[in-house]
Amino acid sequence: MQLTTLSINNDSVVNCPRMIYNLSMTNGSNLRFHKPARATLKDVANLAGVSEISVSRVMRDAPNISASLREKVMTAANALSYTPNRLAGALKSQTSNQVAVVLPSMSNIVFSSVLDGIESVLSKHGLHAVLGVSEYDSQRELEVVRELLAWSPMGIILTGLHQDPAVAGMIGQLDIPVVQIMDIDGSPIGSAVGISQNEAASAAADYLYAKGYRNIGYVGAWREKPDRSRARRLTFEKRLAALGSPLIGSYISDDRSSASVGSSATAKLIEMHPELDCIFYANDDLALGGLFYAMRSGIDVPTELGVMGFNGIDIGKATPLLLSGVETPRYEMGQEAARLLLSSKFEGPQVKDLSFKIIDGETT
Amino acid sequence: MQLTTLSINNDSVVNCPRMIYNLSMTNGSNLRFHKPARATLKDVANLAGVSEISVSRVMRDAPNISASLREKVMTAANALSYTPNRLAGALKSQTSNQVAVVLPSMSNIVFSSVLDGIESVLSKHGLHAVLGVSEYDSQRELEVVRELLAWSPMGIILTGLHQDPAVAGMIGQLDIPVVQIMDIDGSPIGSAVGISQNEAASAAADYLYAKGYRNIGYVGAWREKPDRSRARRLTFEKRLAALGSPLIGSYISDDRSSASVGSSATAKLIEMHPELDCIFYANDDLALGGLFYAMRSGIDVPTELGVMGFNGIDIGKATPLLLSGVETPRYEMGQEAARLLLSSKFEGPQVKDLSFKIIDGETT
DNA sequence: AATCATCTTGGTAACGTTGTCATGCAATTG
DNA sequence: CAATTGCATGACAACGTTACCAAGATGATT
Incomplete structure (x- = not known):
């Protein structure tokens, strides 16, 4: 008689210990073939002929344990394949x-x-x-x-x-x-x-300014959900303004970050501000999307459009053009x-x- | 007389050895101002004037609790900012x-x-x-x-x-x-x-064969650490052989997967087997590396080199060329x-x- | 009016550890 | 040699909760 019907897996007939318990449980209501219940300190102590606390100490590698006791305890513990119950231990020891x-x-x-x-x-x-x-x-x-x-x-x-x-x-x-x-x-x-997210933003602004970009835009995503990305953008804007080259425009997508979103956001931002010559992205996924968009559209990077990312993920190091950006030690x-x-x-x-x-x- | 209880863990009027202890401590020299210790069921019960078990039941949303009791317990619990100790709960209830x-x-x-x-x-x-x-x-x-x-x-x-x-x-x-x-x-x-990793591998082989590729190679990484990637490759090989177009060669990097590794592995494999017209990669990171390598080297994809990945990660959907591959529902x-x-x-x-x-x- | 089921609350004993003493014994010391 | 130390082990009582059983209160049923 087959117990399982739902398995797609034909060879599940073999190797299914739980089935055996199910069988024996049907035997009688109170007659329970004790499934190999988890051994406790007491079990190990009884088998080894020592006290529970001694077992506990051996398991915890406490100091001042004789070799003979350790020996006895370990063999008993192995015989029962004892695993300490961390719940109890943590409860008592408060750690x-x-x-x-x-x-x-x-x-x-x-x-x-x-x-x-x-x-x-x-x-x-x-x-x-x-x-x-x-x-x-x-x-x-x-x-x-x-x-x-x-x-x-x-x-x-x-x-x-x-x-x-x-x-x-x-x-x-x-x-x-x-x-x-x-x-x-x-x-x-x-x-x-x-x-320091602020310093990173300032440094990015300085870098792009030094590179000669004067019409810089910004692309973010997911409504700037992490507060720190918004803070970073604001610092970036402030710094650009201080340099005398204020941010041309920015586009924050509602969707969560992805390369695809980076592509479409880039398209939209360029459409809104054709004079853009560079975009700073909230992260590398977006930046890669921007880079790929430019490649597809025949926009030359970095002369027509500068692309700067944030994080320094691995893929940006293998793209045909090495992705510029802020590298963070994640x-x-x-x-x-x-x-x-x-x-x-x-x-x-x-x-x-x-x-x-x-x-x-x-x-x- | 006020006891100035710093500890909310004081027992109620009934039977409290602990209180005496605390009392004797108050005139001792080492009177310590503890920070508010974590409240327990007992604290809440005492404050609410109900039994511990009732508090427990309210906290667990047990059935058959009168509104008045719930009310009392909740206010007391909030007053003490009580958080149940899951350690104790899990230990006792075994779940x-x-x-x-x-x-x-x-x-x-x-x-x-x-x-x-x-x-x-x-x-x-x-x-x-x-x-x-x-x-x-x-x-x-x-x-x-x-x-x-x-x-x-x-x-x-x-x-x-x-x-x-x-x-x-x-x-x-x-x-x-x-x-x-x-x-x-x-x-x-x-x-x-x-x-089914095997079916996926077979399907990939069928697909590439149908696309007309006859000189197919394989790139893996990290010594094929997950067994299943090796199994997948073997099935891929077997299927290709069965189709009459055996695998030309494969390169398994020692390093862990990354786009950079994908680039260098691709270069090596092409050098070893110049007749290659297509590579199946163990994952998308490697495949992207291969794609980027081809773009950098002026190798035309997909005519000179077919690139097929595995997993279907998001970035592959934004690359200038949509990355082919097996999409897995991760x-x-x-x-x-x-x-x-x-x-x-x-x-x-x-x-x-x-x-x-x-x-x-x-x-x- | 007596019985019974149901709802609501409480008392007590665990769950499996470890902290805190207490104890026995060997080794050291002046 | 008595006194002191250090080491190795054990007894017992917690840790904070929940399972289990009991019991009073309420209302419905016969």
Whole structure:
């Protein structure tokens, strides 16, 4: 008699341990073939003939354990394939090895790089990232933080410096280290690591001005959802004005960033301002879209149109023309955030400026 | 007389050894002003004048709660800005709202898309992803799984079908739902969602053959770290051979995938096999690199060289030539994995084939 | 009027660990 | 040699919540 009907997978007849339990459960209502229930400290202690606390100590590599005891415990633990229950441990000891990470979005390559960096450091120290995505919504962020803090993480990493004030309060109650990433132009709750978005914007303006562009435009996307991108644009505008070459115009798409959006936005902006000779884009995806649009349309880059991106993603380094832009250390930002979290117990809150770089490419 | 309670954790009038303790501490020398410690059920219950269990029920939205009780509890909870301790809750109830997610890498856009999809569904149900990265190493994957399972997640999502056998065993002990993503050509532990990598490879071979290419090469990277990419190549080769147009040659880089690697690999492969008229790439990053290389070198695409990618990332849709390739539903894969996890309690393990699509672009 | 089901609340005992003592024993010391 | 130290182990009571059972209150049913 066949139990499963829905599987497309014919060979699922083999190798399906759970089915066996299902069979035996139908046997009798209270007669339960104990599925190999997760072993506990007590089980290991009983088998090894020692006390529970000793097992606990061996598992935690506590000091002052005799070789013989360790031996006994380890064999028993292996025999039962014991895995400690972190829930209980964390509850009692009030410390866990989880780190809450709140990012505004996972679809942006920037944040996956950051997360990659975070994970690379955390995993080396036996820690885990618990992920929360705020969707650029401050209310949602608050909820996410509350939910993540309910797990008593040993620290928390937030994106940006502008959270709802309640966030700081909630973190304060737990008294765990906080690191805010991306931006350092402001006053952080605890530590902060990132670049000065303002300086980057000014530097970009200076760079384009020095390159001789005088009719500069700007393209953004997704209604400038991260506040810091708007702040960056405003600084860019201000600096251009100060240089005596004010921004000609800008176009902010409603859609989220992508190369396609970059193409269409570029088309629209050029149509609105035919005198444009250069565009600064909110990120590299948009800039690539702009570059590709120019290539398709026979607009010569960089003479007819300068293209400048932001972030310095890998693809921009392989395009026929090396993409100019601001290079931001995204992976390193993640790494440094994790490191700061780990060290902040001893060193207290810090602000770390990972500087950006101007890529003087072939598109400007 | 006022006790000046700095700690809200003081017990009520009844039976409170702790209060005495606190009292004796107040006249001790080391009187410490703690910051407001995290409120517990007991604190809320005392303030509201109800039992702890009632508070618990209100917080969990249990049925059969009178409006007046809910009212009392909620005001008390807000006053203390109470947040339930999930650690304790999960320990007692043996269920948590965390989902373990094990991915081979975070630097690959494929997996960040998948994770995005997973998160989008999980967050709608109040669940959280706890992340583990295996770095394509099966031993490391085993460790990561063990570590994540120690938190008693309510489910686990794994990448690929080829884990160390011990993984299935460990999951079996907890008896939680498993979903394996990406590949469906094999026998999953529980549910699986993805595409048939073999069919995709065959379809790509058919497509290129139909387009008239007869001297086809292959470019991969990172020593084909995900097993499935190797399997895919082998199927691709086999199919080409069956069509009577065997693979001319292939180049597998040691470095991880990137457009730059795609460019240099393309150069090398063409040098080795000047008769090549088409290259199938292991992913779109590599393919874009190939396309850009051709554009830089004046090689006409698609007549002199056909370029076919794998995945269908957004940038390939904005390039001057629409990138041909196999489009895989990465985001949907993540979503579906999460959905399967949620439903598998009721519906049991399933295998879901999210079909791929051939993008008949301008580069072939 | 007695019985029974239903709704609402509370009391108690876990869940599986670890912190804090306490204890026994060997090694050191003046 | 008594006194002191250090090491190795154990007993017990938490950590903050929820499962389980009990019980009073209310209303419906016979």
